[in-house]
Amino acid sequence: MAQKLFVEEIQNYVGGKWVSSRGTAFNELTNPATGERLGRVPQGTSEDVDIAVKAAAQAFPAWRDTPVPVRARHLFDLRNVMEQNFESLASIVTQEHGKTLSEARGSVRRGIDCIECAAGMPTLMQGNALEDIAADIDCIEQRQPMGVFAAIAPYNFPAMVPLWFMPFCIASGNTMVVKPSEQVPFSQRFIASLIDQLKLPPGVVNYVNGTKEVVTRLCEHPDIQGVSFVGSSHVAKFVYERAAATGKRVQALGGAKNFIVVASDCNWERSIPNIVESCYGCAGQRCLAGSTIIAIGDAYEPLVSKIKAELKNLKLGNGLEDGVTMGPVISAAHKERVLGFIELGIKEGAKLELDGRNVNVDGHPKGHWVGPTLFTDVNPTMTIAQQEIFGPVMCVLRAKDLREALAIVDSHPLANATSLYTQNGATAREYVKRVPAAMVGVNIGVAAPMAFFGFGGSKGSFFGDLKAHGADQVRFYTNNKTAIYRWF
Amino acid sequence: MAQKLFVEEIQNYVGGKWVSSRGTAFNELTNPATGERLGRVPQGTSEDVDIAVKAAAQAFPAWRDTPVPVRARHLFDLRNVMEQNFESLASIVTQEHGKTLSEARGSVRRGIDCIECAAGMPTLMQGNALEDIAADIDCIEQRQPMGVFAAIAPYNFPAMVPLWFMPFCIASGNTMVVKPSEQVPFSQRFIASLIDQLKLPPGVVNYVNGTKEVVTRLCEHPDIQGVSFVGSSHVAKFVYERAAATGKRVQALGGAKNFIVVASDCNWERSIPNIVESCYGCAGQRCLAGSTIIAIGDAYEPLVSKIKAELKNLKLGNGLEDGVTMGPVISAAHKERVLGFIELGIKEGAKLELDGRNVNVDGHPKGHWVGPTLFTDVNPTMTIAQQEIFGPVMCVLRAKDLREALAIVDSHPLANATSLYTQNGATAREYVKRVPAAMVGVNIGVAAPMAFFGFGGSKGSFFGDLKAHGADQVRFYTNNKTAIYRWF
Amino acid sequence: MAQKLFVEEIQNYVGGKWVSSRGTAFNELTNPATGERLGRVPQGTSEDVDIAVKAAAQAFPAWRDTPVPVRARHLFDLRNVMEQNFESLASIVTQEHGKTLSEARGSVRRGIDCIECAAGMPTLMQGNALEDIAADIDCIEQRQPMGVFAAIAPYNFPAMVPLWFMPFCIASGNTMVVKPSEQVPFSQRFIASLIDQLKLPPGVVNYVNGTKEVVTRLCEHPDIQGVSFVGSSHVAKFVYERAAATGKRVQALGGAKNFIVVASDCNWERSIPNIVESCYGCAGQRCLAGSTIIAIGDAYEPLVSKIKAELKNLKLGNGLEDGVTMGPVISAAHKERVLGFIELGIKEGAKLELDGRNVNVDGHPKGHWVGPTLFTDVNPTMTIAQQEIFGPVMCVLRAKDLREALAIVDSHPLANATSLYTQNGATAREYVKRVPAAMVGVNIGVAAPMAFFGFGGSKGSFFGDLKAHGADQVRFYTNNKTAIYRWF
Amino acid sequence: MAQKLFVEEIQNYVGGKWVSSRGTAFNELTNPATGERLGRVPQGTSEDVDIAVKAAAQAFPAWRDTPVPVRARHLFDLRNVMEQNFESLASIVTQEHGKTLSEARGSVRRGIDCIECAAGMPTLMQGNALEDIAADIDCIEQRQPMGVFAAIAPYNFPAMVPLWFMPFCIASGNTMVVKPSEQVPFSQRFIASLIDQLKLPPGVVNYVNGTKEVVTRLCEHPDIQGVSFVGSSHVAKFVYERAAATGKRVQALGGAKNFIVVASDCNWERSIPNIVESCYGCAGQRCLAGSTIIAIGDAYEPLVSKIKAELKNLKLGNGLEDGVTMGPVISAAHKERVLGFIELGIKEGAKLELDGRNVNVDGHPKGHWVGPTLFTDVNPTMTIAQQEIFGPVMCVLRAKDLREALAIVDSHPLANATSLYTQNGATAREYVKRVPAAMVGVNIGVAAPMAFFGFGGSKGSFFGDLKAHGADQVRFYTNNKTAIYRWF
Secondary structure, eight states: OOOOOOEEEOOEEETTEEEOOSOOOEEEEEOTTTOOEEEEEEOOOHHHHHHHHHHHHHHHHHHHHSOHHHHHHHHHHHHHHHHHTHHHHHHHHHHHHOOOHHHHHHHHHHHHHHHHHHTTHHHHTOEEEEEEEETTEEEEEEEEEOSEEEEEOOSSSTTHHHHHHHHHHHHTTOEEEEEOOTTSOHHHHHHHHHHHHSOOOTTSEEEOOOSHHHHHHHHHOTTEEEEEEESOHHHHHHHHHHHHHTTOEEEEEOOOOEEEEEOTTSOHHHHHHHHHHHHHGGGGOSTTOEEEEEEEGGGHHHHHHHHHHHHTTOOBSOTTSTTOOBOOOSOHHHHHHHHHHHHHHHHTTOEEEEOOTTOOOTTOTTSOOOOOEEEESOOTTSHHHHSOOOSSEEEEEEESSHHHHHHHHHHSSEESEEEEEOSBHHHHHHHHHHOSOSEEEESOSSOOOOTTSOBOOEETTEESSSOBSHHHHHHHTEEEEEEEEOOO | OOOOOOEEEOOEEETTEEEOOSOOOEEEEEOTTTOOEEEEEEOOOHHHHHHHHHHHHHHHHHHHHSOHHHHHHHHHHHHHHHHHTHHHHHHHHHHHHOOOHHHHHHHHHHHHHHHHHHTTHHHHTOEEEEEEEETTEEEEEEEEEOSEEEEEOOSSSTTHHHHHHHHHHHHTTOEEEEEOOTTSOHHHHHHHHHHHHSOOOTTSEEEOOOSHHHHHHHHHOTTEEEEEEESOHHHHHHHHHHHHHTTOEEEEEOOOOEEEEEOTTSOHHHHHHHHHHHHHGGGGOOTTOEEEEEEEGGGHHHHHHHHHHHHTTOOBSOTTSTTOOBOOOSOHHHHHHHHHHHHHHHHTTOEEEEOOTTOOOTTOTTSOOOOOEEEESOOTTSHHHHSOOOSSEEEEEEESSHHHHHHHHHHSSEESEEEEEOSBHHHHHHHHHHOSOSEEEESOSSOOOOTTSOBOOEETTEESSSOBSHHHHHHHTEEEEEEEEOOO | OOOOOOEEEOOEEETTEEEOOSOOOEEEEEOTTTOOEEEEEEOOOHHHHHHHHHHHHHHHHHHHHSOHHHHHHHHHHHHHHHHHTHHHHHHHHHHHHOOOHHHHHHHHHHHHHHHHHHTTHHHHTOEEEEEEEETTEEEEEEEEEOSEEEEEOOSSSTTTHHHHHHHHHHHTTOEEEEEOOTTSOHHHHHHHHHHHHSOOOTTSEEEOOOSHHHHHHHHHOTTEEEEEEESOHHHHHHHHHHHHHTTOEEEEEOOOOEEEEEOTTSOHHHHHHHHHHHHHGGGGOSTTOEEEEEEEGGGHHHHHHHHHHHHTTOOBSOTTSTTOOBOOOSOHHHHHHHHHHHHHHHHTTOEEEEOOTTOOOTTOTTSOOOOOEEEESOOTTSHHHHSOOOSSEEEEEEESSHHHHHHHHHTSSEESEEEEEOSBHHHHHHHHHHOSOSEEEESOSSOOOOTTSOBOOEETTEESSSOBSHHHHHHHTEEEEEEEEOOO | OOOOOOEEEOOEEETTEEEOOSOOOEEEEEOTTTOOEEEEEEOOOHHHHHHHHHHHHHHHHHHHHSOHHHHHHHHHHHHHHHHHTHHHHHHHHHHHHOOOHHHHHHHHHHHHHHHHHHTTHHHHTOEEEEEEEETTEEEEEEEEEOSEEEEEOOSSSTTHHHHHHHHHHHHTTOEEEEEOOTTSOHHHHHHHHHHHHSOOOTTSEEEOOOSHHHHHHHHHOTTEEEEEEESOHHHHHHHHHHHHHTTOEEEEEOOOOEEEEEOTTSOHHHHHHHHHHHHHGGGGOSTTOEEEEEEEGGGHHHHHHHHHHHHTTOOBSOTTSTTOOBOOOSOHHHHHHHHHHHHHHHHTTOEEEEOOTTOOOTTOTTSOOOOOEEEESOOTTSHHHHSOOOSSEEEEEEESSHHHHHHHHHTSSEESEEEEEOSBHHHHHHHHHHOSOSEEEESOSSOOOOTTSOBOOEETTEESSSOBSHHHHHHHTEEEEEEEEOOO
16 A cells, blocks of 8 residues: 655755755645645745755766766666655655556656666767868767756656656756656655665755746756756746746747547547547646547547447546546646636537536545546637647547648647557558647557657747757757867 | 959849849948949848748748658759859859958858758658567657748858758758848859759748848748857847747857967967967958967967967958958958957057057058957956957967866857867867867867868857757757557 | 660779770670670689779778768769769660660669768768766777778669669778679779769779679688678678688678568559569569569459559560660570579469560560560469569469468568558558568568668578668778777 | 685576586586686587577567567666676686686676666667658668577676677567687576576577587577677687678677887876786786787887886786786686797797796695786787787887887787877877777777777777677667558
8 A cells, every 4th residue: 555645845955965945935735636735845936946056066067077877877776766666656646646556657667768768878978970071180079968957847747757857967967956846746855865865976966846936047047058848838938938048958848739630440449448548547637648639531420439438437536546547637726727628618619528527536525526528529719629628628529531630730839749540551641741749649649759769749839949858858968069180 | 363243232032033122221232352332232121031931931841742862962953053153152252251262262162061961861861760669669750841940141151151051951851041141142142043043942942131120030930940040149149039939949159259278289380370370360250260369388488479470471451362361351340349359458458469450451442451460468357358359369368277278268158169289188188078169179270060060159159959060950950750650 | 865885895994094804705795675786894803803902902091081071072073974974874774784764764863872872971971979988088989991892783783783882982981893793884884984084083993894703802802891792692692601701891682582462452553553563674683673472362363453454554675765664684594594484383383374485576586585474373382482583574472361471471581672562551560570571662662772771681682781872881881990088 | 705606517598497408528617716626517519509599589579579668678677686796796707717806897897888788779779760762752760680699708708798799689679599608607607597587588598508519500500690709810700701601690709919009208107007907907818908019219118117117016816815916817728828929939039028937826726827927029020929819928019100000000910909108199199090900099908998889809800890789789680671661
């Protein structure tokens, strides 16, 4: 049985020590499924950031001179303590966020994948060299670390998202300040406690908790070289602009409205559970969640009827309990937001096939429950087809052919991920090539690139050029230094 | 003998046609060596930009569907017409900019290098693929073109700088709007006329002339995916911020204050001419020009005396004439600016060893002449050691050892290029590793990475993450689309 | 109209000069379509090889010190003269080999593709570098040229195959001895004459004509670093063994028996002409030619009937003439060999649907004509399903499902290329992943990797590890030199 | 205190089980420092090989279908058990081979490095992809595993050398048969026992012990795809030829005669201990051991006198004991061989400065002791300057300048590693570029490329093209499958 999560006050982890925030304001945190109080997190101050950046900056010179394989070896150690504490961490994720234990485990695995990938830094970080670029002249391009970087994380993947960045950042020789989401700070606090057991030099990894003031200061601090951000498009755009205005590198991953296109030649039996999982997994709170399903031609009727049947298999509840397949949404405020969208959908004329508004879960009257909700007869201009709901609400649209489906998808300002269900190679090729979203699943509802490929969207879903994790992440955290040698 | 340059009014080249600016204001242009009128260039309007972007956007769909090797083949053609018109283009560069014909030829060669490199697009643009990333699942990451990009060029390399970008941009499947410098628009106009002879589809490459309004519109136009900029750090920062605020990719190369560190064990005979060429070549108007020489320990005395001797070999004059080794600065206004710095240097106590203020060139009374100028006893905090002078002014500083030299270099907010003169491997390794500048020459005064390596500085000299030309340029102009396949 | 090909005696091109063979034996060569005498080619001697290797070895030191971009520029020049003489070269290919002018043009284009790819050598040849592999220690891995390489070519692509190797070999800094096929030496002689117009230093590229003695000496010459070979599997294996026994690098591309698998869900209309072209193009004399068609389940009947209909469109004749779609086979001896296989097919019980044995072409009584031949009811163990016929003979087999088709393909000792016709993504994925052939076409009958990807098969079709052209070719022609630096 | 090594009879580890050899002949093994009996090892039979290959072949299909990250995770596990048993393994290495514990630890660390590097297989194994290589046609090049590979190891690094291959081989999806050296089978037996504790599927890694019959069968077995070999040049050449003759891939690393060139401007204080360690470390039994020192000009006298002084610090003895810096040679036979070379050196006129022939180590009368031996006045044609002695014998030669030194080095048929001692950048550049050896140390006596770079020599020291470990190793163990897709 999972240990009960409780930490009276989350501290920052700075320079290898646990320190209290200089601020005096706190947010109270509760388990979204049970309403139990989990502790409190400081809202954070600019001074908190400054202290952490200073620690990170001080750690940098010795850390960058640490040989690459030695730096990488710390990640092997980190990977091991993560594996040893795998279940504890998954359980913390479930308790602070609400997602099921199975979903939590999956996310922790994805986080460890990133550590494993970044442990290959001696390969990943190699630069290029060419002899005789001119008479008796050689050129060597090394990838050098730059200094202190910041990572700012969203609430939906408490353990995983910072691990998209931190392992790559430090293994490439930088130091880092991580800001966990103020809604789910416990997983990162736990990871910090694991790091604290390692022999990583103090200041290489630092955690600062907080809200907007902390984010703003991280974007503006003159000693920070770059910012990795994941969150809403609105804040991503703010971070991109603000950090750019202070001359920093930025990669800012924003929100999504992911379309799933279903062709009538798809394998229904295997596709339907996959589509349902895409839309309702993590209660729809994933930047890769499918939310808007476009049925092509004849696919519409079977799609709707099969989805409805499949939805009966979902079991809402406390994610720690066996058999539960969908947890609550993150907070009362977010629940209100999701319900608001459902009401808008009704008002705008979509057909509400399944209504998740007034559901209860026995024994958990304080949970932020929203049941699986299904709209059909949705058209592309409705608010529910335009806005990111980030809840368990699926909207089904029609398109007469692939071209029309692509036009609908193309007209949306966001372009994070998308999926296509078909058995036909030509359909897949055309869709994958043309669709603006940069992460595409063919018969896969959640097209999450693994740690060794880049992760990130297009258009309003991504700001910057180098994507998260994979080889791009190493490029983001390093500066190519080109030296041209002529000896005489 | 070079043909005399004259074009009454520079037009834009848009959608495969020469069109007049919608604006009514013009700048008059003269040959900086002779004062002869060369013609006029429109100041440009937002509407000019909109028309060009529209043409580029219309050309994009068909161009991106053109197979990669076919696109690359257009660059082979471009390379050929460039070679055939090599001398004409070099002569235009000299006439509009003032640099010597030899310098002009060198810059045209560097531009062609970029075309040659980008012609390897079928190799450069390859993405990655991995089978069995999970059970029966494969992942394929393609680099896709994105749409319309803009390139904004400075006056100091009229022919070359846009070629850092355009060949890579179009060969990777995008279309482009190039804004030449309004001070030197003739070389790009000539290149546009060469492109016009090719079979490149209309709209793939467009040229829009203008000044600040055009730059601002390029940064803000919603249909532009990204901006490549080269110019002063001040404007680079403006472009980075403004283009980021509209969600674009940006790579903005700014100004420089390049340090040359000279150790007493250097090979004097070969180093001195190289150092002089670095500082006075192109009359100091290069972002890679050495300008601030730090002599380590005993190197100071021989350095100064040998530089003084070498400077006698420089011959100021019209760059078209044989034997001339240094041309004028670009304009009367810039001459005033350079002279102002010289006066500041005197006022702040540096020792003026050679004074280039009141030089004349026989037969060219209207030329913007500044003779080679040498300051010694300069200290790092003087204005002439801090500001980018961009003229033929060398400042010599002292450092007691390499560590102090590095500290001086490190304290400067810009970090574009730097050079070191030594015969010692350990000195070179330490300097190359530690110095913040991202382009480093060892016994090379102008550390310009060739077309197949990235070009760009650090700190205040570069904004963004992906450098100009080389493999980075292809990354900048393409979006990685990651498709995950499971067939059932 | 094409110029008539005639060269009384083919000479070697060695050290920048045309020289006669030291041997006294010659082969007479005729146009396989018309029987007209084209000239004669020496059988070649070991001494011829020795002279050429010596010239190549002498040219090496200066050539390897020529800067990479300068070397690459020679390929831009070569590309230009190839383009300027494109039609002449294609016509020579047709006259010496017999394939149609259209086929000849395609092969010349593929050859030029390789020159274009290899012109990207400054990118392709870059090695790797990593700072701080240990305390104060850096590692730099440069790709260095090795010396003299040999390329030995087959008769079926007179112009193209040596261009798979030579451009990569020389641009990477090596020098080369090319041995054209003694059956079709004219195209390479013509290319040598084009090279002779360039400014390539003498000895960088050399051509030696001959037969077995020349091949053997090239495999055994102590000053040759490696051998690139394309030909029959029998000789490929000989070359691999013999060149390995003298310590050389070897890449030896052998013969093929390429299977085409057709699923009943394929797009018949577009697939059939493509399949026919695969099998009968170049009169079946391609190492990528389809020859053994496996129809899955229901596909058999429509396949056979549609193929038979399509074959009516083929027009046998002199490849120089308009409208001709299939030329003769290379020689009288080869015609006898092909006819022998047809007879064996009949004898072993296959059903001869179309008999190409006794065809005539008006006006060309001396041509080596074999008409399109079709066997059905072929089973996998028949000689015609086992042996490489290398003629216009298609054999159709049955398989009940994809698994059985894969089993048939898998049981064959050769595994060069293969094709699959289907619209189904799952079928394609399974086939591509499982099939042993290393070049796979999905709905493409001739799966020839382009110049920027590697070319080569598996099992008995390829000996070595690094494939022809593409990045592998550069690896084959260079040796990684790893230098580890510690300065004290 | 290290546990005493004793295993009565070494078994093979095949298909996840310990099995006895089918053979009846055994070699007796003793501790080379103490003479104590360690056990016995079978001489092995072809049948032993066949059984192991069969097990490996059976394991292949399921293993290659195991997702790449899952395969890689087994290496993380292997790395962990290796770390946990680090000291035990080092102690076994010392006991079976004789080298000091410190040397043994270094070699085990190098072995683990390879596991760590190969754990990055999801990055290392990525192939390439390009969209639109032609109209509507895409190309995807996947790196696929091939089946069963063999690794054949030498006696000088009992634990390490098989780890150059095995982790890369299995992580890329192949299965492997490892043949440890019959002189030192205990380390690999111990590693097999660690693997046995993991969840690696049976048959993925197999160990077969034996001598020449086993080697020959591994080279010739039809179901083995390729052979990785490390040993003497004589056997390497045999393996290259024999394995090539059966159509296999081969990489065969042979012997060495490594030159160390010393310039008079070197840092003597730090260079001398490093040179001594290079020559006498592991009692000279390293393929990277320096053995032939070329002093340039004035460097000769100080070099000889300083080396002589430094040699006094060496302490011969049982490698398990504290303070010992040099162990015995591997066997009585090898001792005789080394002594023979010393006698030859004397006979041919070299000056014997230090004689290691009649040394004793207290308490270990049965050890195979050869003391540090130093020859000066050696000339390049003497046998001791030509043959690989593989013992603690240093030969000092003279050269008047770098050019002459390079000429001496260049004239030797082997070219594995080399080192240069200088402080001068120009000397280093010239030497590194020109010297034929493919592994070069600048101020580093043992230029061993780390796991993430390729390892291997040139000329007679290496047969094949793809080097050991690093990215090349992945290329060696995978076949590029190029699929070309056109969907219609």
